[in-house]
Amino acid sequence: xxxxxxxxxxxxxxxxxxxxxxxxxxxxxxxxxxxxxxxxxxxxxxxxxxxxxxxxxxxxxxxxxxxxxxxxxxxxxxxxxxxxxxxxxxxxxxxxxxxxxxxxxxxxxxxxxxxxxxxxxxxxxxxxxxxxxxxxxxxxxxxxxxxxxxxxxxxxxxxxxxxxxxxxxxxxxxxxxxxxxxxxxxxxxxxxxxxxxxxxxxxxxxxxxxxxxxxxxxxxxxxxxxxxxxxxxxxxxxxxxxxxxxxxxxxxxxxxxxxxxxxxxxxxxxxxxxxxxxxxxxxxxxxxxxxxxxxxxxxxxxxxxxxxxxxxxxxxxxxxxxxxxxxxxxxxxxxxxxxxxxxxxxxxxxxxxxxxxxxxxxxxxxxxxxxxxxxxxxxxxxxx
Amino acid sequence: xxxxxxxxxxxxxxxxxxxxxxxxxxxxxxxxxxxxxxxxxxxxxxxxxxxxxxxxxxxxxxxxxxxxxxxxxxxxxxxxxxxxxxxxxxxxxxxxxxxxxxxxxxxxxxxxxxxxxxxxxxxxxxxxxxxxxxxxxxxxxxxxxxxxxxxxxxxxxxxxxxxxxxxxxxxxxxxxxxxxxxxxxxxxxxxxxxxxxxxxxxxxxxxxxxxxxxxxxxxxxxxxxxxxxxxxxxxxxxxxxxxxxxxxxxxxxxxxxxxxxxxxxxxxxxxxxxxxxxxxxxxxxxxxxxxxxxxxxxxx
Amino acid sequence: xxxxxxxxxxxxxxxxxxxxxxxxxxxxxxxxxxxxxxxxxxxxxxxxxxxxxxxxxxxxxxxxxxxxxxxxxxxxxxxxxxxxxxxxx
Numbered sequence: 001x002x003x004x005x006x007x008x009x010x011x012x013x014x015x016x017x018x019x020x021x022x023x024x025x026x027x028x029x030x031x032x033x034x035x036x037x038x039x040x041x042x043x044x045x046x047x048x049x050x051x052x053x054x055x056x057x058x059x060x061x062x063x064x065x066x067x068x069x070x071x072x073x074x075x076x077x078x079x080x081x082x083x084x085x086x087x088x089x090x091x092x093x094x095x096x097x098x099x100x101x102x103x104x105x106x107x108x109x110x111x112x113x114x115x116x117x118x119x120x121x122x123x124x125x126x127x128x129x130x131x132x133x134x135x136x137x138x139x140x141x142x143x144x145x146x147x148x149x150x151x152x153x154x155x156x157x158x159x160x161x162x163x164x165x166x167x168x169x170x171x172x173x174x175x176x177x178x179x180x181x182x183x184x185x186x187x188x189x190x191x192x193x194x195x196x197x198x199x200x201x202x203x204x205x206x207x208x209x210x211x212x213x214x215x216x217x218x219x220x221x222x223x224x225x226x227x228x229x230x231x232x233x234x235x236x237x238x239x240x241x242x243x244x245x246x247x248x249x250x251x252x253x254x255x256x257x258x259x260x261x262x263x264x265x266x267x268x269x270x271x272x273x274x275x276x277x278x279x280x281x282x283x284x285x286x287x288x289x290x291x292x293x294x295x296x297x298x299x300x301x302x303x304x305x306x307x308x309x310x311x312x313x314x315x316x317x318x319x320x321x322x323x324x325x326x327x328x329x330x331x332x333x334x335x336x337x338x339x340x341x342x343x344x345x346x347x348x349x350x351x352x353x354x355x356x357x358x359x360x361x362x363x364x365x366x367x368x369x370x371x372x373x374x375x376x377x378x379x380x381x382x383x384x
Numbered sequence: 385x386x387x388x389x390x391x392x393x394x395x396x397x398x399x400x401x402x403x404x405x406x407x408x409x410x411x412x413x414x415x416x417x418x419x420x421x422x423x424x425x426x427x428x429x430x431x432x433x434x435x436x437x438x439x440x441x442x443x444x445x446x447x448x449x450x451x452x453x454x455x456x457x458x459x460x461x462x463x464x465x466x467x468x469x470x471x472x473x474x475x476x477x478x479x480x481x482x483x484x485x486x487x488x489x490x491x492x493x494x495x496x497x498x499x500x501x502x503x504x505x506x507x508x509x510x511x512x513x514x515x516x517x518x519x520x521x522x523x524x525x526x527x528x529x530x531x532x533x534x535x536x537x538x539x540x541x542x543x544x545x546x547x548x549x550x551x552x553x554x555x556x557x558x559x560x561x562x563x564x565x566x567x568x569x570x571x572x573x574x575x576x577x578x579x580x581x582x583x584x585x586x587x588x589x590x591x592x593x594x595x596x597x598x599x600x601x602x603x604x605x606x607x608x609x610x611x612x613x614x615x616x617x618x619x620x621x622x623x624x625x626x627x628x629x630x631x632x633x634x635x636x637x638x639x640x641x642x643x644x645x646x647x648x649x650x651x652x653x654x655x656x657x658x659x660x661x662x663x664x665x666x667x668x669x670x671x672x673x674x675x676x677x678x679x680x681x682x683x684x
Numbered sequence: 685x686x687x688x689x690x691x692x693x694x695x696x697x698x699x700x701x702x703x704x705x706x707x708x709x710x711x712x713x714x715x716x717x718x719x720x721x722x723x724x725x726x727x728x729x730x731x732x733x734x735x736x737x738x739x740x741x742x743x744x745x746x747x748x749x750x751x752x753x754x755x756x757x758x759x760x761x762x763x764x765x766x767x768x769x770x771x772x773x
Contacts (some may be wrong), residue, residue, distance in 0.1 A: 073469055075466075400701060
């Protein structure tokens with residue numbers, strides 16, 4: 001184990017190298033670009049065992065990943081914002097084909113107007129594609145989650161693609177210290193990919209031809225079951241990582257000071273890291289509040305959220321908006337509780353388009369709730 | 385080479401979902417005889433996605449990856465790259481796409497795959513229409529042809545896809561026609577032995593799409609070549625050469641048959657002859673074809 | 685064939701994936717073996733692979749799958765194949 005100080009994107013590239021990825025297909029986009037640049041450097045120096053396909057678009061990036069994964073290669077791509085949106089069709093394809101491709105998505109707002117800063121609307125728009133979705137809050141978590149994502153996606157009971165999200169610039173371009181295990185340790189944790197199906201000239205199957213209405217629903221049901229399986233396997237993998245490397249980022253949720261509290265704050269990504277500071281500040285003032293950082297959005301941590309709500313009311317801050325409704329996390333948390341537990345849930349949206357959200361802003365939102373002054377659901381960035 | 389020299393091995397099984405008289409299965413049978421067992425097909429959304437028949441059965445004996453309409457060449461890049469890294473050698477990675485997936489929606493992915501030197505064979509099955517969705521115009525549809533989106537006849541001429549592909553300066557480009565199976569077989573065999581991107585485009589007359597009787601599929605293809613509407617050529621090491629009847633046309637050893645013979649066989653050109661002969665449009669077609677051959681002569 | 689243990693759209697090769705497609709036929713090709721010169725044009729042009737090529741390059745029609753398109757008859761240079769209307773079933 002050694003400590004490296006580097007940006008989130010370079011750490012992601014390091015994880016890809018150490019996961020012994022066979023094929024990377026990716027197209028540059030701000031703020032993801034320095035991942036692919038670093039991988040290209042590895043290739044040039046002979047430090048990358050696989051192949052990097054310089055595709056001509058993100059749609060082709062995901063299509064090439066599907067092709068490579070379908071012959072048995074461990075496959076990775078990285079993108080952001082509009083790039084992820086261009087991939088959308090093929091995200092569905094990869095998941096329905098049950099190919100364990102791993103992607104780093106550097107969360108960035110969507111235009112117009114052009115905005116390159118952090119916002120989760122890109123990945124939130126992909127919730128229904130069948131991909132597992134992680135949201136990271138530190139460079140250490142980026143490294144660890146990318147390695148874990150291969151193990152999870154390739155697990156025989158999962159066989160799904162995995163998206164590892166983290167905030168543009170806040171993490172992608174910020175240097176932070178990261179503990180990097182030795183290559184042999186990674187190899188022990190992450191053995192070679194076990195293949196569940198592939199294009200094999202000695203076993204000539206056809207993948208993805210016409211499927212009739214009577215058969216199609218079972219393909220979807222199997223995906224749903226795989227997500228349900230992933231729920232437990234994420235926990236196993238998190239614990240195994242802690243045992244091997246002494247690092248723990250939580251499971252589907254990362255719980256921070258949640259015992260014996262009246263309120264639990266829920267948020268995702270770097271906002272989750274900032275929320276920790278806010279919780280500490282509020283607790284100093286005697287507030288009984290903890291934090292549950294949502295690390296995994298798909299499969300949704302429904303059971304865990306219900307447990308939290310049995311003992312406390314919930315405050316949700318979303319860095320995204322499902323226009324015409326509300327923040328996605330807010331909706332999903334309320335849906336999870338329906339008919340299970342009668343807790344109050346308060347919601348805010350903050351940090352859209354990279355708008356800075358400080359621990360003071362977070363405290364202000366929470367205190368308003370705790371003081372009985374919650375004025376209803378709103379976009380904090382605009383209405384303050 | 386004679387027909388009897390083609391291998392007996394079949395990779396398309398009888399009892400598929402293809403229409404009677406379908407040129408796709410005619411072409412696929414010959415192409416797969418040349419490619420053999422060590423082949424992976426990548427097929428975008430189009431008529432051959434239907435021909436495979438449906439889950440959980442397939443009519444093909446080589447592995448197939450079906451993929452979205454515009455994605456075939458990119459997916460093939462991934463297949464080719466994956467096989468290379470995993471050390472699986474001597475497997476033909478072959479895209480089998482229609483003219484819609486090639487000329488139009490898939491042209492970006494194709495151009496990208498050619499430019500980055502993907503080791504694969506891209507086969508464009510050109511029936512000059514979007515047939516899977518029920519006969520709409522494509523970039524390959526010829527001038528004046530009826531389709532359900534050009535009911536008075538197409539107002540534009542088709543693209544020269546061969547020239548677009550050759551502009552990528554890849555090692556091998558060829559055109560073929562289902563009516564000349566030995567020629568098609570030889571071209572696929574040649575492409576197999578070359579590393580890097582190879583492009584073969586096959587003209588495949590579609591009975592319901594072109595409006596002719598299904599027993600005439602091969603005859604309509606043959607007449608396309610004999611009238612010069614469809615040229616048979618190869619492009620290797622930066623040079624074009626012509627094959628079979630097309631070679632004779634190019635060298636002036638035979639005169640092209642009148643284009644009307646080909647047009648009149650197809651109901652899609654009925655607008656040109658009924659209720660009265662459309663001299664202007666027929667002349668434009670004739671001029672277009674003559675200019676194409678003049679252009680070829682200047683290149684060889 | 686190995687059956688893969690994962691639920692996605694994986695299909696396995698089958699002769700007659702759409703059943704006995706001979707039932708689609710309206711006209712039936714009849715081969716006159718006396719006239720056949722074993723040029724194999726019917727074999728190579730058959731869209732269905734329903735013309736069976738034998739060891740000696742003589743051919744037989746597989747009526748289980750022949751869809752009756754008539755290309756074989758149209759392409760036969762010695763007119764050894766004729767198309768006759770199927771008896772109504």
